Amino acid sequence: MTARSPAAYNPMDLTGRRILVTGASAGIGRATAVVLAKLGARLVLNGRDEERLAETADRLEGEDHAIAPFDLSDLEAVPGWVKGLCADDSPFDGIAHCAGIQTLRPIRIFSAAFFDEVMRANLGSALALARGLRQKGCHADRAAIALISSTAATAASPGNVVYAASKGGIIAATKGLAVELLSDGIRVNCVVPSIVETELIERGKQKLTAEQYEHLRTLQPLGFGHPDDIAHMIAYLLADTSRWMTGSIVTVDGGRTA
Numbered sequence: 506m507t508a509r510s511p512a513a514y515n516p517m518d519l520t521g522r523r524i525l526v527t528g529a530s531a532g533i534g535r536a537t538a539v540v541l542a543k544l545g546a547r548l549v550l551n552g553r554d555e556e557r558l559a560e561t562a563d564r565l566e567g568e569d570h571a572i573a574p575f576d577l578s579d580l581e582a583v584p585g586w587v588k589g590l591c592a593d594d595s596p597f598d599g600i601a602h603c604a605g606i607q608t609l610r611p612i613r614i615f616s617a618a619f620f621d622e623v624m625r626a627n628l629g630s631a632l633a634l635a636r637g638l639r640q641k642g643c644h645a646d647r648a649a650i651a652l653i654s655s656t657a658a659t660a661a662s663p664g665n666v667v668y669a670a671s672k673g674g675i676i677a678a679t680k681g682l683a684v685e686l687l688s689d690g691i692r693v694n695c696v697v698p699s700i701v702e703t704e705l706i707e708r709g710k711q712k713l714t715a716e717q718y719e720h721l722r723t724l725q726p727l728g729f730g731h732p733d734d735i736a737h738m739i740a741y742l743l744a745d746t747s748r749w750m751t752g753s754i755v756t757v758d759g760g761r762t763a
């Protein structure tokens with residue numbers, strides 16, 4: 506028998522892996538960046554707000570990180586932007602795509618502009634990033650993408666239909682991309698969270714009464730989620746722990762859909 510060394514055993518080790526984290530200026534993306542850096546990854550942090558990206562960078566363990574402010578709704582420009590990030594022979598080992606927007610708006614005030622805004626930010630960005638990553642020189646021999654859907658895709662609430670449709674699209678895209686990117690050595694999986702306490706929820710809270718907010722909490726038998734609850738699953742989906750998973754839809758929802 507040999508001595509136990511639990512501290513040395515880390516199947517989620519990401520030492521040296523280069524990962525693009527979108528939505529890294531807040532909430533789940535920021536928490537994901539902190540967790541991935543602790544696991545040894547070298548990160549490129551994306552969001553639109555340069556100052557908040559720099560704040561995230563300041564919280565990271567390790568030295569070899571960068572920020573890359575960019576609006577992912579500019580779908581045509583995304584592949585070229587990813588290519589630029591990989592110049593100097595530095596492909597990505599993965600993407601944690603945490604960027605997204607949620608605005609409650611009932612269907613009676615639906616507009617094409619609102620549809621474009623939400624679909625581009627939430628779904629189009631995922632597809633454009635996948636196109637970017639699969640380019641020659643942009644991905645390592647084995648790479649992974651982790652996307653974020655939402656329980657909103659299957660559990661309806663008023664005023665949320667466009668967001669819900671965008672997140673349902675993420676589930677379909679996960680499966681389609683997983684099949685299409687097999688030959689590129691890129692795995693694609695997605696996390697389905699219920700309500701996680703982030704800035705996104707904080708903004709929605711302003712429009713709710715205390716009772717309505719409490720009702721939201723009780724929807725999850727385990728209470729609201731913490732951003733780390735999702736960050737840990739994203740790390741699992743980017744690390745070798747999930748080497749036999751692609752096209753998987755992983756629910757992390759405090760028991761909401763149990």
Ligand SMILES: NC(=O)c1ccc[n+]([C@@H]2O[C@H](COP(=O)([O-])OP(=O)(O)OC[C@H]3O[C@@H](n4cnc5c(N)ncnc54)[C@H](OP(=O)(O)O)[C@@H]3O)[C@@H](O)[C@H]2O)c1
Pocket residue numbers: 527528529530531532533534551552553554555557575576577578603604605606607626653654655656697698699700701702703704705706
């Ligand atoms: N919180 C929840 O309860 C919950 C539940 C289910 C699913 N989700 C999903 O989880 C993801 C993260 O949510 P969160 O709660 O962490 O949201 P958040 O706190 O509002 O953060 C959203 C992030 O997305 C970035 N972003 C938004 N639009 C962008 C664009 N066009 N280009 C680049 N970056 C953009 C923001 O960066 P800038 O502001 O710097 O642009 C910010 O970093 C979203 O996809 C959300 O739909 C959240």
